[in-house]
Amino acid sequence: MAYRVLIADDEEIIRQGIEFLVDWERLDCSIVERCANGQEVIRFLEQSPSGVDIIISDIRMAGADGLDIARYVSQNQIPVQVIFLTAYADFSYAKTAIEYSVTDFVLKSDISEGLPRAVEKAKALLAQKQEEQKKRLDAEKLSRQNRRYHLESLLRSVALGTGPRAYDNLKDEEPYCVVTFEVTDSPQAVPSSGPASMAEPHIIRTALMDYDTVMIGLSSRQCCGIIFLDKSRHTAGGLVKALHDTIHIVEEYLKADAFAGVSREHLRMQDLEAAYQQSILALNNVFYSRNRVNCFDPKITDGKESPVLPSIQQLIESLSEALRSDSPETILGMLEDYCASFIKSGEPFHIFKKNMLSVYTVLTADVKQMDMMDEWEMQKADESFYTTVETSKTFFGIYESLRKYLALYLRLRENFSGTQSSLIRQVNSYIHKNYNQNISLQTIADTFLVSCGHLSRLYRKETGVSLISAINNRRIEVAKRLLKDPRNRVFEVARAVGIEEPTYFTHLFTQVTGVSPSAYRKQLESLGGHPL
Template sequence: MYEILVVDDSVLDIDCILFLIDKYKLPLHAATAVNGQEALKQLQTPGKHFDILFTDIKMPLMDGLELSRETRRLSPDTRIIIFSGYNDFEYAKTAITIGVQDYLMKPIVPADFAATVNRLTAAIEEDGRQAEQTRKRSRLLKSHLLLLSVNNCLSREDMDALPENYSHLMLVECDEEFFSQEGIDFQEKLESLLPFSFDYLNLYPTRSLLFIRESNEPRYKKEAYLLSAAQTIALSAQEEYGRKCYITFDRLPERAAISRVYQRLEKKMETRFFFPERTCLLPDSSAQSVVASGHISMDILTDDLKLKDYSSLNQHLQEIFDSLKDEKTHSLIYVKYCFTELMKEITGSLPPSDRPDLVGLAERIYASSNITELIGMTEALAEQLTARPDSLEKDNLKIEQIKQYIYRNYAEPLTLDEIASAFYLSPNYLCSVFKKETGCNLIKFINDYRLQRARVLLTTTGMKVHMIAETVGFKNTSYFCQRFRDYYGESPESCRQKETRL
């Protein structure tokens, strides 16, 4: 239904128009006013919008031409029809300059009125379709640019094409396929749940990324919002969809850092395999990883050790060393206790045959005379860990075999657990090694290959789009089309038509 405002100082003429709307079953919901000022008040009502203004010219207080000018100012897309018993060219000429769509003479010819309304509603509908297509193209372009930025495929100049400035990235991941099914509805749910504006990018069926837009909120307050939002997302996914989601986020210092921050979030997300009870994985910042409420937090070091990420381990150890050297309020006993905890963590990751005697180690720590000795002892222990050969499991791992397995089975609903099981590996170890050896996330590799195979089928066969989606491993056709548009910047049908023309 379309909203129409009928304005005339003659109640009889208004009743006539209402009768014609009912007689011709026109898709109109009508409001009325008996003069221009009364009509203007309705036009100014917050949240009220009229698709059509149907007004007489000669009226007390405010005539139809002045009302039309005000309507055009307040609501540029409202269609205006003027009707009058005055057959005066000057009125018609003024109406044209205002942007009136039609001019009908009194007495109204019923068929002319119906034809005019039908023509205007058809134009409104067409404008709506075009506006929606424009919005879709805009969303498609933005999603494509965001995807390219995540994959580090945009130059600094191209980054300027992004229409928004972002302060943070938030990564949301699920163990099973979610964002290709209920997750489409979940996106709308997020928009109603979260207290800030964001752009949403689905990366693949198990992972989505939120680009949090800049706001005037202080940074500390924004990050408090984000932590609360992460908890809200996890709770909503569990309660309403029965899915466990993991969320992590981090600050985005500049647009050019999107890929770098995303990789950091990926790394943090990998720790969920070791800490399945955590749903909100806090970002790694020196304030959180080094000192928390006056105590050193071991969480980040535990993550590094379990992930065998010795580069990060050394970096975080250095942060802790710097913090302890700069901190003058801790007692000597507390500092030595902290180093004992650090070395216990590192020692626990060494093979039993290489582990030093903990009692003797503790005695050396408490006998030390300065912090430099403690740092040297810890660094020597960490070097033992980083210098030892990689495990036999890694030596035997053949990344090429994993790729071949994907090439053979990409049409099946591959899961991380399934692939890991096929190669007798832990899911986390598989992810870490695959990323290190190929530079690509394993799940992204699978989905990119599926989309590449889909493009080949589109351009070399006459298969229907829904059949291609199923053939390359996508259960949901609309989700497949969305992912294809994000990846290639065009729809599957457009891709096929373009290739056919070449």
Template sequence: MMIQALIVDDEPLHIQGLVRHVGWERLGYAPPLTAESGEEALELLGDMDVDVLITDVSMPGMTGIELLAKCRADYPKLQSLHTLMISGFDEFEFVQEAIHLGAKAYVLKPIRTEEIEEKLAAFRAAIEKREQIERETRALQDKLTGSLDVLQDRFVNDLIEGRSEDAELMDSWRRLLDLPGEVRHLRLFLFAYDRQERGAPADARRRILLADGLWKAVKIGLSGWEGTYVGKTGASETAVVHLNAKPLDRAGMEKQLQFMQEIIREQYDASVTIGVSRDGDGWEDVPPLYKEAKHMLAKARLGGGGRILYFDRAEAEEYREYLLKEEEVPEMIRLLERGEDDQARVMFDLAFERLLAREPVSFSYVQAFGMGIISELAKIGSGKEDGADNANILVWQRLIDCTGAGEVREAVLDYMARFSRSIKREDAAPQHNLIRRIADYIAAHLQDAMTVKQLAEQFHLNASYLSVLFKKETGRTISDYVQDARMTRAKELLRDPNVKIYEVAAQVGFQTAAYFTYLFKKGRGPDAPGISRLCQIIEQKVIAC
């Protein structure tokens, strides 16, 4: 199949130069279509099947940036369009904006033919890969695509579930999959869908399609690398175990990750976050690598999805604290809330004994351990009883004055007993006032980039607790609330005829005017009451800029 390109430039000589000097047929392209304005290009894009768009940034009327933004906003079939931007040195900031909108590449003037051909060849490779995945997607009706795939799926799940300790089972897997005799090192890649659209109806067929689609995309995208084993680990997850990888293979696989995210986004309108584990030394390392990657992905989603994450030393430190802060302490709190104080005490004693069993362990670390538990309890219990702040100060001082691990243990247990009493008291008013103060803070900082973690730190709260409390109080997640607040403020600003579109975008926290325009029209479309006129104002302001 020949690939179809469209060249857009207001200078006919520039168009003819590209038509004549680029080896279109040699690169697998049909003779290119041409247009001398953004408006003419949109007509062609609406009528013809175009795979690659080559456009100048600076054109009268509709610029290349505006053309690309309109393609993304108004033409669903052009979401997979590969775009090459052409610009001068003094237009580089506009190129950055184009890349933000989805442009795949750019070249600077004066244009070199070999550079254009290099970009076109890369586009062709990506398009062919996408078509291969699309062909596989259309074949999802086949329940079994081969016995090897089924074996790999079960093998990966056995590893994650810790069954590598069964010597007889592992011997059978070695024979079935011809596994290497020695595992020098391994890594685990975890691909997981981010949350689906709000309000989307539950659909078993779509869940199956998404699960199979992710698995197939990963299988095809990572095909060709020796020592890779792919398995579905859930309805929205696929894991890959990569054995004894050479440095070039490691780099090559990592380059494919973003490509696979784009394929899933285009095929299923779904966002995927990818976690890359630390190195492991043997089969027994797979379960902890999987748990660490799961933790890393869950934490990342609080700040938005669609990312590629690597488990480094800082992540390892956070994960060690995670088991206490995000699993054991919340479980202790749940036990205390249910009145099961004895079980909460047993759980704490087990965690404390595990700490003391480490070799070596310093007393200062034991103190820090106790302070960490009390800090998390204090964040959640803050404001539940009169004099809580004074009591917290006293317990801090008590911990500082401790001279032995036994004293630290007793101080924490005493605080847990007080916490048990206070946590059960119903006091909805302070929570309501807290959320109101947080909402006021968001309204005053719309121009800033805010994450849930930063917001929690601002109000001295646990990030997970803040997310749950905010959703319970407002009925919306923090990210949805921030987006709605930004759009509401934008509508107010846009009614001023003197304000510029880029000024509105900056004041409500968007980096580029084009991206703000695109989101405004998409999320608050012209069919909404009172918005049609605002959309016309936006278009007039963009043209004026």
């Protein structure tokens, strides 16, 4: 590197002599400024404190002199080396110069030889300080990394309830709070886009870059973090606004609804477990407030007296009765009342998980009995809900997921029951179960004790397609899913959907989809395995 040199002397001929008597290029130096007095030097340093490495100054100058320059450099801790020039051996300045860490003295009569030696000494001191600075920065970086790793491990053990609670090496720093984020299923999410994931919460870190944060992912739907609050820069209101902005970014990025629960402010790291639990309670209070960001407040309720918590058997019987009586609009309200009562009851969370799985299983049991399996599977409802129950740590997350899929189920059920007669619903159920058998219009008509002509006319009238087309469409939809697996050969797929002759299967597949099974599989491969 080229060292930057500033020359200060009240005699222009001395400034010129310093510049021309020394081989600055050989010393790896360049002259960046020339000043006639100390005031000019100080003004330069005020405007550009890092713009120079070495100052060569006369000790005595009118107004501010060399000692004034050295004092300013010392008091402001500017990383620069000062060399004094003097016309005589006046060592009465030595004590003050040492106090301000002046690098060296050079007699003006010895500039050509003495100044290069002093500059080399200044360069060595600069290099030494730079090395010390680098070591200090490296040590601070390592310390920050160790602290972050320690806090991440501690937070993970607290959130997951595993491992020891190692507080010994942590000192209390600035105040902090714990925030837990959770995403729920979104009706607007595109199924093929993949699940929303909070396992790597880099979005949160980026959105909260103004805060010192330690974030960990807990599952694909949840993450939490410690947010340190610098009282000179941060306020409680500012944090809430930042969290609302963060929620907006998360929702845009993940295409899913997101919520946050915020603990109270804490000072001691030993309170981390309590802070985490507060963030979870705040997140559960979303059930009442529906706010995107909820701060911990144990007094939050829905303002109603909590009814007696019914048993899960009573709940399921009531929900099933609502379905049988064709009043499904009451189901979501009954479910919300039950969840509110359960939260207030203080019953263990794992019991709530088990109960919601039971509700989901019972209420959606007839999905396969109706002609709506394809849309249900497209939403990956079962897999998504079971994953939510397994990974969620809040009542609200499970309730929201169950509410979404029950709403989808009720909509499909309403469409199904509202447009088709009982006989056609039974026929569609029969096709969905027996598509892989040797079924035909005749076998189905015989099964339901009706004539082929009546069944054919009624089916086309209510569905808009022929019964044979419905059978073939069902077979081809299943075949398309089987063809996604490259291990399934075409003739094996044909047999799996009830067609023994591969040639006829290829003809039928091409007729329905517009491409042959082999061409369809190639299209899948080119699109990364996503269905057309």
